[in-house]
Amino acid sequence: MSSSDGLLYVLPFLTDLEEDRVFPEFFKMVGNHYFMYRIAESVGGHPFIPFPSYAAAELEELSLIDEGSVFPKESNEFLQVFSEAISPLDSIKRKAQLVSRGESSFSNKQNIHRTIEQINRFLINANRSKIDRIPVLSIPFKKEYSLTRLHVSKMLNNQKWIRQLISFFQYITENKVKGCPGLKIDSFLFNEEGEIEKFLMYNMLERSKSNVSEMEVLQHNLGVFAALIEDFSGELYGSGYREDQHNSDFNLLMIALNNNEYAFDDFIEIEAFLESQGKRGKSQEKIAVFLDTANIFTGLHTYDIHFSSLLSKIFGEKKNITEQYAALFYPVYESASKTRYEKARRDEFKASLEAQGFQVLVAANGRDKAKVIEGGREIDVDDLMLIAKMKERMDKFKKVLVLTGDKHFLPIMKVYEENGIEVNVVSIHEDDTAQEVKTHFKDRHHLITDYWESILI
Structure with missing residues (x-):
């Protein structure tokens, strides 16, 4: 050497x-x-x-x-x-x-x-x-290769590196690799024209465990990306803001990332944002999945669902499914040993859902039954949590799939429709599906047996 x-x-x-x-x-x-x-x-x-x-x-x-x-x-x-x-x-x-x-x-x-x-x-x-x-x-x-800071002066006028950076983050996210928060401009090797040649700091990456959901990795990397852009701004604008950069990709992205109205959902959306020169163009046909775990799996008994297959059957290309949520109730019994046993069972089930891309919302009320009184009606606490998540994420999608036969979800599903969002419903069988749900959704309601290839025995 x-x-x-x-x-x-x-x-x-x-x-x-x-x-x-x-x-x-x-x-x-x-x-x-x-x-x-x-x-x-x-x-x-x-x-x-x-x-x-x-x-x-x-x-x-x-x-x-x-x-x-x-x-x-x-x-x-x-x-x-x-x-x-x-x-x-x-x-x-x-x-x-x-x-x-x-x-x-x-x-x-x-x-x-x-x-x-x-x-x-x-x-x-x-x-x-x-x-x-x-x-x-x-x-x-x-x-x-530029091993000094000479390339920094070129990066404002040649902003190809921004698209390169977005592409790289999209790539590691697709492979469930997280960027560490300490990533900075020197994680990359640039050429003298200010373009990225290589990524070099592999100790600043973290491989995700199998039970970590794709959504968790995406949200983490979006945060790291935003922090990295801020680090770049310190390098590029170190001597002060330049008026000639007002409509540049970098400045538009900086403004968007610091503005709560521009909460990007993925790196494809960031790319589209820059393509439209900082204007919100036609949205991607994003799809979300909401799983009423208790309702669906009680009816399945000893069967299981291969969700990747199911979602592909319903929507064609699974790549447009950007978020998947499930709610899971954790009971508390008078017997500590029974509580621990049920927790272990649910932890295992939770891990299996996360491995299939779901973000699992854990619900509990300190009792052995999920029922609570809300607004004068009896409802499961896990249903409340999933409905709250549906309200929170309402403006993010063009289509949703709700796996439930429970009438408690009908009001929020109607609100989705009123906002121009297509709602599809899948339940287990006729007896497990509220009549109001079947009547309202008609052609957009299916039984799981319509997708028998996605059922695991």
Whole structure:
């Protein structure tokens, strides 16, 4: 490993990490990178995900590489200090190297003071066990790569990077990968024209567990994306707002993300928003699913539903289904052991629904029965929770599917129709379906047996 081998050496974000987290970040980066690369290769590759070529390096080797061949600069500086702290015998030699490089090896004097504090902190734990070698990502260096901030000045006039960023977030979201809140502009390698060339900070990604819903990942990544855009604004508008950028994609997006009226539901909607130059164009035909769990699964007995198959049968393409909600009641009994048993059963059922894309709303009233009195009528507390969610999300969809035969849902379903939203209803069988529901919906009401291929025995 040398400074003249035509390679760029990439370190994970390390700044401000506690000592015991430094080495794990290197190995986390390797694991996540291989994971993302395998996914990309299965669909023909992704332009931002380079081949995971890692070299096993000693800390001392990294310190000898020219600073211009290591990215990002802040992690390199941090690692220099870290290697001193865990190798006390080499401390004098390492400090001499830093001094010989002069103040230019640091971003500014503030970094020098921070470095001194880090040295003092790490030296307290200098006797920790040492890992001899760490995996370091190496990619072929290209002259068009920008390792300084020179590309930032180009990013306001060449805003292709915004669409690239949206596309990347859409990609990781589809693969149930979360971006960490600490993502920032240096997570990406840019070219001199201000366009994204590679994503590099794989330690800033989190693979979701199997029971985490797609909706949870989407909502998380929308938040991380908004924070990242704000971080970019600090870089791009650092010297003040520019009037000539008023109608630029970046400025329109900044305004929208800071305006509660523009609560984007997904990255496709953000892309459409920019395509329409900041105006709300024709909405995507978004579809939501609301599942009255108790009503449907009581009637199913020992059977189950393959929801992906069911939704595809009803709506054709499942990709337009943007949200799925279910409500699940958790009873509390006088017997603590029975309460624990029922909770375990429901936890298992909840996990199975989440694995099929549902966001499960947990309802409880401290009793063993779900019934409560609301507005002079008896209703299940889980029904109330699902109805409240339907009211909250009403203006987000063009179509909804409500899986219930319960008449308590009829008023909110009528309100949906009054607002121009198409309502479809699926129930278990005639005896489990309120007559009012069957009469009102007629052709848009079906029994689950109409989709027998979606029933699991």
